[in-house]
Amino acid sequence: MSSRSPRGSAPRADSALAVEDRLYSALAIVRVVVTINMVGLNAYRRDNFSHPDVALAIVLGLVAWTAAAIWLYRDRARRTSAVLVVDLAIVLAAMAATPWVKSEHFNATIPGFWVMGALLAWAIHWHWRGGLVAAALISASDLLPRAEIDQSNYGNVFLILIGGPIVGFMCESLQRMARERDAAERTAAAADERTRLARAVHDGVLQVLAMTQRRGTAAGGEWADLGRLAGEQERSLRSLIRQQDTVPTASGPGAQVDLAGALEAMATAHPVRVEVATPGAAVPVDRHVAQETVAAVKACLDNVLTHVGPDASAWVLAQSAAAAITISVRDDGPGIEAGRLEEAAAQGRLGVSSSIRGRIEELGGTAVMQSGTWGTEWELTVPLA
Amino acid sequence: MVRVMVVDDHPMWRDAVERDLQAAGHEVVAVAANGREAMARFPAATPQVVVLDLQLPDHSGVQVTSMMLEHDPAARVLILSASGEQTDVLDAIKAGATGYLVKSASSAELVSAVTRVAEGDTVFTPGLAGLVLGEFRRIADGPADDPRDQLTERETEILKMVATGMSYKQIAERLVLSHRTVQNHVQNTLRKLQMNNRVQLTRWAIEHGLDEGDD
Numbered sequence: 001m002s003s004r005s006p007r008g009s010a011p012r013a014d015s016a017l018a019v020e021d022r023l024y025s026a027l028a029i030v031r032v033v034v035t036i037n038m039v040g041l042n043a044y045r046r047d048n049f050s051h052p053d054v055a056l057a058i059v060l061g062l063v064a065w066t067a068a069a070i071w072l073y074r075d076r077a078r079r080t081s082a083v084l085v086v087d088l089a090i091v092l093a094a095m096a097a098t099p100w101v102k103s104e105h106f107n108a109t110i111p112g113f114w115v116m117g118a119l120l121a122w123a124i125h126w127h128w129r130g131g132l133v134a135a136a137l138i139s140a141s142d143l144l145p146r147a148e149i150d151q152s153n154y155g156n157v158f159l160i161l162i163g164g165p166i167v168g169f170m171c172e173s174l175q176r177m178a179r180e181r182d183a184a185e186r187t188a189a190a191a192d193e194r195t196r197l198a199r200a201v202h203d204g205v206l207q208v209l210a211m212t213q214r215r216g217t218a219a220g221g222e223w224a225d226l227g228r229l230a231g232e233q234e235r236s237l238r239s240l241i242r243q244q245d246t247v248p249t250a251s252g253p254g255a256q257v258d259l260a261g262a263l264e265a266m267a268t269a270h271p272v273r274v275e276v277a278t279p280g281a282a283v284p285v286d287r288h289v290a291q292e293t294v295a296a297v298k299a300c301l302d303n304v305l306t307h308v309g310p311d312a313s314a315w316v317l318a319q320s321a322a323a324a325i326t327i328s329v330r331d332d333g334p335g336i337e338a339g340r341l342e343e344a345a346a347q348g349r350l351g352v353s354s355s356i357r358g359r360i361e362e363l364g365g366t367a368v369m370q371s372g373t374w375g376t377e378w379e380l381t382v383p384l385a
Numbered sequence: 386m387v388r389v390m391v392v393d394d395h396p397m398w399r400d401a402v403e404r405d406l407q408a409a410g411h412e413v414v415a416v417a418a419n420g421r422e423a424m425a426r427f428p429a430a431t432p433q434v435v436v437l438d439l440q441l442p443d444h445s446g447v448q449v450t451s452m453m454l455e456h457d458p459a460a461r462v463l464i465l466s467a468s469g470e471q472t473d474v475l476d477a478i479k480a481g482a483t484g485y486l487v488k489s490a491s492s493a494e495l496v497s498a499v500t501r502v503a504e505g506d507t508v509f510t511p512g513l514a515g516l517v518l519g520e521f522r523r524i525a526d527g528p529a530d531d532p533r534d535q536l537t538e539r540e541t542e543i544l545k546m547v548a549t550g551m552s553y554k555q556i557a558e559r560l561v562l563s564h565r566t567v568q569n570h571v572q573n574t575l576r577k578l579q580m581n582n583r584v585q586l587t588r589w590a591i592e593h594g595l596d597e598g599d600d
Contacts, residue, residue, distance in 0.1 A: 203440050206467040207395055210488035214401065217491060234489050242471065277511045277548040279519020280471045315511050315550035319518055322526045330549035374555040 015178035017076060023124045023171060024079070028070045031117040035066045038114040048102050055101045058094055058110055065090050069117065084125055087118040088134055092141045099145040109142060119160065123168035131168030135160045202241055209234035239268045239276065257290045258282040259325060260318050266294050267316055270301050272331075276316045283320040285384065292359045293327060293382055296367070299355035300329040300378045308333030324365070327380045335371040356380070387503040390415040390432035392423045392449070393465070394442050398488070402436055402465070402495065409496040420445030427453055432460060434503045436495075437482070439466045439473050447473060451480035461502045465495070475516050479582035483575060484508035507572050514548035517574060524581065532588070533581040536574060543570045 042059050049055040069087055072078045091111055098109045115138050123131030139157040143149060209230045216227020243261040260278035267274040285293070297316060304314050308331055317328040356378060360367040365382035389411050393399045396418075403413045415430035417423035420443045427435070435453060439446035450462050463484035464477050474485055484502040486495060487510060498508045509517075521536045536544065546556045553571070557564045 203467055207398065207488065210467055211397060211401065213489050214492065231489055238487070275511050275550060277515025277518075279522060280475060280516040281519065281523075313550065315548070317511070317515055317518075317545060317548040319515075319522060319545075321522055328545060328549050330551070332550070372559060374551055374559050377549065 015182045016175040019171075019175045019178045020124060021076070023174075024073045024121070027117065027120050027124065028073065030120065031066050031070060034112075034114045034116050035063055038110075038112050039063065041108065041112055042110060045108070048106070050103055051101045054097075055110065058097060058101065062090070062094060062111060062114060066114075066117065069121075073121065079125075081125075084118075084121055084130075087121055088137065091115050091118045092137060095138070095141040096145065104147055106146075115160075119164050120167060123164055124171045126168065127172035128165040128168035131164030131166070132161075135164030199241075202237060206234055206237060209237070235273075236268050239264050242276075242278070256284040257287050259285045259290045259293060259320075262290050262294050263297060263316055263318055263327070266298055267301070270298065270305075271310060272301050272305050272312055272314050274301060274314045274316055276318070278318045279320055283318060283325060285325065285382075289363055289382060289384075292363055293325070293380065296356050296359040296380055297327055297329055299359075303356075304331040304333065304376075307336075322384070324381055324383045327382075328377060329380070330375055330377040332375045335373065335376050336369070337371075387411045387499055388414045388431070388433045389499060390417070390423070390427065390430055390435045392417045392420075392435060392441070393438040394418045394440075395438075398438070405492040405495055406436075406499060408492075409499075411496070411499060419443050420449045423449050424452055427460075428456060431457065434461045434463055434499050436463050436465050436499065437477075439464055439477055447476045447480050450477045450482050454481040461505070463498055463502045463508065465490075471516055474513060475520060478513065478517070478575065479578055481579055485510055485513045487512075505572075506568060507575050509547050509571065511548045511550045514544050517578060518544050518548060520578065521574075533584050534577040536577065540570050540574050540577075543567060544574055547571060 039059060042055065046052060046055070065087075069083075072083050091114070094111045095109045095115070098106050101110065119131065119134045119138060122134035126133070139160055142157060143153065146153065212230035213227040213234060216223040216225075216230060219227075243264045260276075260281075260283045264276045264278065267276045301314055301316075304312050312331050312333055314329065314331045317330075319326045319328075357367045360380050360382060363382045365380060367381075368379045370377045370379070389406050391399050391402050391406075391413060393402065393416075399416050399418070403416065406413055414432050415426045417426055420441050423435075423437075423441075437446060437449065441449070446464070450464075453460055453462060461484070462477070462482040463486065464474065464482050465486050465488055466474065467488045478485065483505075484498055484507060486498050486508060490498070501508055518541070521541070524531055524533050525535055542560070543556055546559070551559070553564055553567045556562075557567045560567070
């Protein structure tokens with residue numbers, strides 16, 4: 001990226017100026033081409049001039065100005081509004097001189113297509129307005145001195161009037177895109193830096209919390225309570241950092257959210273001690289799917305709290321495949337006796353079934369419960385449309 | 386008794402880990418505060434187990450793991466990490482570490498993890514098991530001609546149980562397998578992960594023309 005320059009009225013970012021630089025260097029090539037064309041055509045039609053010596057002087061003057069313009073436009077500091085005005089004034093003057101140097105019934109003006117240099121310069125600098133003003137002035141000075149206007153005169157003027165503003169508009173768009181890209185890059189860099197700093201801070205905090213927990217537990221008594229609290233905070237902070245890791249960097253399709261992060265956030269806030277295992281990358285799903293799945297998992301955890309108690313531990317595992325996501329929720333409680341759920345459903349007490357099964361089945365998935373000496377496990381499978 | 390090396394940049398932690406290990410009858414043969422020191426002291430100390438903090442100031446945890454194991458393939462690396470940066474942990478495991486613990490683990494858990502890792506066993510947290518499952522899932526969802534190994538159904542099943550906090554003993558009971566078989570399956574998943582990493586590195590090297598003129 002080039003160096004910063006405070007030049008320009010609006011907050012014109014560097015990249016916008018860089019775009020302008022590139023457009024002007026492309027314009028320099030155009031200028032050389034139209035100058036060669038202009039010299040060639042005037043030499044070819046030298047018999048048309050009633051004042052050949054003046055015509056020669058004008059052509060040489062235009063060539064000299066072309067060289068000067070290429071040099072002037074190359075540098076941002078030299079590229080002032082005055083230069084642009086002079087550029088166009090020279091074009092208009094050369095056109096105005098044509099009827100006298102040639103004759104009243106001239107066909108082509110002396111500069112001819114050479115007018116493009118100034119026209120495009122105005123379009124690059126003052127965008128569609130500049131392109132329109134320059135095109136209007138050039139058209140007027142082309143048409144006014146003519147005794148009669150034929151189809152090709154009209155055609156040229158029409159193209160200039162259309163082309164000037166369009167080129168200007170496109171230059172503006174290019175510059176705006178460059179600025180937007182710059183802003184996005186800056187935001188991303190700032191976010192990265194914040195994350196990096198946060199990591200260093202978090203790491204220190206986590207170390208101290210883990211140490212407090214360790215020492216506290218060893219010391220016993222009130223210190224053990226302190227240690228337990230430190231342990232809880234450590235777990236929440238670690239989970240928070242992991243959620244940050246899985247936030248998708250691009251905003252992406254608006255409706256998709258990260259299921260892994262959402263599960264992590266819900267589990268951290270849940271009173272049951274939960275450990276969440278995720279695939280290590282964001283699991284993007286539709287917002288509705290994420291909401292319902294998280295609600296179903298929360299119902300599983302609520303269930304653990306009711307049936308096993310506040311000292312229970314639970315684990316949530318999120319897996320993501322191309323066709324479906326699978327969430328396993330296990331607790332270390334004594335398990336549910338076979339048939340008890342069916343019995344409850346038969347008696348019309350549908351609490352667990354409706355809040356877990358209902359939600360998942362509505363998403364077109366399945367909820368399967370298994371229970372044993374190792375605890376109770378729900379496996380929720382939700383297809384991805 | 387296990388010969389252990391402790392690599393951690395926080396002196397408080399280094400001392401605590403050292404004390405715990407010594408109290409349990411292990412010998413701490415070397416300590417280091419960063420990757421450079423660790424690599425300098427590792428060859429002479431010849432530890433059986435290296436307890437390594439991934440967040441070293443020179444960001445070299447993963448590199449240190451692979452360099453140590455290259456130097457002495459019999460050594461075992463146990464990652465002890467505070468924040469559990471997911472990609473770092475997975476990279477360290479791919480580089481050959483066979484154990485991973487978060488720092489909030491109790492002294493007893495740490496001591497038992499060191500003993501188990503020294504015996505060639507693997508020590509997983511549920512979180513790491515989830516990451517490994519995710520890694521194999523990504524391979525399975527990738528192109529069909531991927532030369533990298535995939536998990537068998539049994540291995541996936543067992544890893545899922547590890548990821549939901551079940552002990553090897555519970556898994557063995559639930560699946561009616563021996564404890565040793567469960568252990569072997571879990572070790573296999575790690576071995577495949579490390580092999581896959583080598584396949585991936587080799588393929589990368591071939592694609593970038595690094596295999597030519599390098600002998």
